[in-house]
Amino acid sequence: MYRKEFIKTVGVLAVGTVGGFLINSCSVIKYAQYSIDRNKLVVKKSEFSDMQKFVLLNVSGLPAAIYLRKNENETFTALLTQCTHKGCEVDPDYDMLSCPCHGSKYSSAGEVISPPANEPLKKFDVLTDSENIYIQI
Ligand code: FES
Structure with a gap:
């Protein structure tokens, strides 16, 4: 039971971290035409x-x-x-x-x-x- 809780918590943290990174890396830096x-x-x-x-x-x-x-x-x-x-x-x-x-x-x-x-x-x-x-x- 403890092991399942641990895996569940780590999984949620990992998804949250990856999601944050993607959101952060998706804050677009645009190269403009000139x-x-x-x-x-x-x-x-x-x-x-x-x-x-x-x-x-x-x-x-x-x-x-x-x-x-x-x-x-x-x-x-x-x-x-x-x-x-x-x-x-x-x-x-x-x-x-x-x-x-x-x-x-x-x-x-x-x-x-x-x-x-x-x-x-x-x-x-x-x-x-x-x-x-x-x-x-
Ligand atoms: S702080 Fe050293 S190159 Fe920018």
Whole structure:
């Protein structure tokens, strides 16, 4: 009887853990489409759904992806996802970017929250019009 209870409990915990991981890994990180107009990346605002708070852009020639975040006041922030400590690519989340190499954390504005990095992420100038977001690279 005790053994059955134990197996049942472990089974429920295992399913809960796997389910949590899948849900977590399903929180989609979207790579957005863009075009290039001279030295600007042009991203359609429609790349952001109501639920999509940030997208990544894979841009050839850059050492890491660009994190493009939609802010609450309809402005956008574009950051290079290269850690300023030793250059690893940081992992984006809604409110924070974390470095998997030595644990630095950055705010969604690119400011250092926790070391060892002590410089903010590279930030790109961003302009918008009614349809598009323009990232100066
Ligand atoms: S490379 Fe990011 S914390 Fe060291």
